[in-house]
Amino acid sequence: MRWDAQRLDLDEPSTLPGLPDVRGLLRSLQVPEFPGLTLHEVRCKSALNAVPKGSAMPFGHTINTFRGCSHACVYCFARSTHEWLELDSGADFDQQIVVKTNIVEVLRRELARPSWRREHVALGTNTDPYQRAEGRYRLMPGVINALARSGTPFSILTKGTLARRDLPLLVAAARDVPIGMGVSMAIWDDDLHAALEPGAPTPHARLELVRAITGAGLPCGVFLAPVLPGLTDSLGHLEAAIGAIAEAGATGVTVLPLHLRPGAREWFTAWLVREHPALVSRYKTLYGRGAYVPAEYRSWLARRVPPIMARHGLDRQSGGSARGVGAAGEGSASPDTGLPGDESAGFPAGSLPVRRPGADPPGPPVPEQLSLC
Numbered sequence: 119m120r121w122d123a124q125r126l127d128l129d130e131p132s133t134l135p136g137l138p139d140v141r142g143l144l145r146s147l148q149v150p151e152f153p154g155l156t157l158h159e160v161r162c163k164s165a166l167n168a169v170p171k172g173s174a175m176p177f178g179h180t181i182n183t184f185r186g187c188s189h190a191c192v193y194c195f196a197r198s199t200h201e202w203l204e205l206d207s208g209a210d211f212d213q214q215i216v217v218k219t220n221i222v223e224v225l226r227r228e229l230a231r232p233s234w235r236r237e238h239v240a241l242g243t244n245t246d247p248y249q250r251a252e253g254r255y256r257l258m259p260g261v262i263n264a265l266a267r268s269g270t271p272f273s274i275l276t277k278g279t280l281a282r283r284d285l286p287l288l289v290a291a292a293r294d295v296p297i298g299m300g301v302s303m304a305i306w307d308d309d310l311h312a313a314l315e316p317g318a319p320t321p322h323a324r325l326e327l328v329r330a331i332t333g334a335g336l337p338c339g340v341f342l343a344p345v346l347p348g349l350t351d352s353l354g355h356l357e358a359a360i361g362a363i364a365e366a367g368a369t370g371v372t373v374l375p376l377h378l379r380p381g382a383r384e385w386f387t388a389w390l391v392r393e394h395p396a397l398v399s400r401y402k403t404l405y406g407r408g409a410y411v412p413a414e415y416r417s418w419l420a421r422r423v424p425p426i427m428a429r430h431g432l433d434r435q436s437g438g439s440a441r442g443v444g445a446a447g448e449g450s451a452s453p454d455t456g457l458p459g460d461e462s463a464g465f466p467a468g469s470l471p472v473r474r475p476g477a478d479p480p481g482p483p484v485p486e487q488l489s490l491c
């Protein structure tokens with residue numbers, strides 16, 4: 119494995135079982151509560167990852183508390199990131215989870231730098247911060263606390279119902295900095311969910327998460343993604359999904375078709391061949407020329423979604439505005455646009471931190487005014 123980037127002190131005496139080339143600072147373990155998972159505890163050197171300049175993403179930095187994701191979504195676009203560790207993008211991504219045990223301490227240091235401009239930081243863009251291991255390591259309370267205390271707006275995207283644990287903390291944080299909350303959900307058929315997202319909470323549980331977030335007074339945008347051609351793009355499926363999401367109180371919804379980038383492409387294709395061989399030739403046509411569906415499919419999907427959104431009081435551009443529900447702040451502007459693979463799609467309202475009109479920009483850290491844990 120290319121672990122050197124994680125190494126802080128090569129003089130540490132112990133050598134880890136199974137990782138003979140790495141001295142100290144890492145420990146690999148399996149624990150009874152997570153059968154099948156191997157947790158690799160590392161000390162990270164940095165917590166904030168800069169988004170490459172020129173990216174369409176409406177945030178400049180991300181934080182990943184883990185690498186790999188036990189939610190194990192077959193279609194996960196982040197699979198190839200595991201190859202950097204010389205682990206594979208298939209089962210290793212699901213089962214070999216790297217835990218950045220010192221991330222809160224490192225983050226606090228980075229946020230305290232005079233050069234830190236307190237710009238939007240996104241969590242959940244590459245691996246889920248509320249995957250199973252978070253129950254053991256409890257990294258997120260420290261991350262939330264550090265961001266809020268430093269005056270840094272942030273957003274969290276998750277499928278993990280463990281986020282409910284931190285709702286009181288998030289509500290307190292939202293009094294001090296703008297925050298955005300996003301939940302992704304795509305599948306409404308329990309069997310399909312079990313086959314495609316075997317480690318993730320059920321769609322019903324995620325709907326309850328949306329309800330809990332909005333019930334706590336926080337915004338919550340839903341990514342209805344990925345829509346799987348021939349599997350979840352029927353009118354009936356979209357109607358059921360959008361109706362349930364609206365009923366759960368989502369502030370906005372963005373519908374996105376499946377992307378198949380390298381890593382995810384091989385893993386998903388193997389699954390499709392095994393489980394739905396009749397669809398293989400259709401997917402070859404759709405994804406034969408690249409990671410994204412052709413414009414014709416995007417247009418076809420884009421035509422069927424708006425009437426359903428409108429029927430349920432949601433609209434594609436500004437999420438909850440049609441239902442009289444503000445985004446992450448009453449009167450906020452439409453969310454940013456430019457999602458990879460569908461530049462016409464915006465982030466759902468509520469999923470990005472939005473400063474209330476007239477609100478002051480973040481000032482210097484004022485920890486004494488915060489009411490966090």
Ligand code: SF4
Nearest residue numbers: 187189190191194245
């Ligand atoms: S929850 Fe997100 S990061 Fe985790 S496997 Fe699924 S798609 Fe990937």
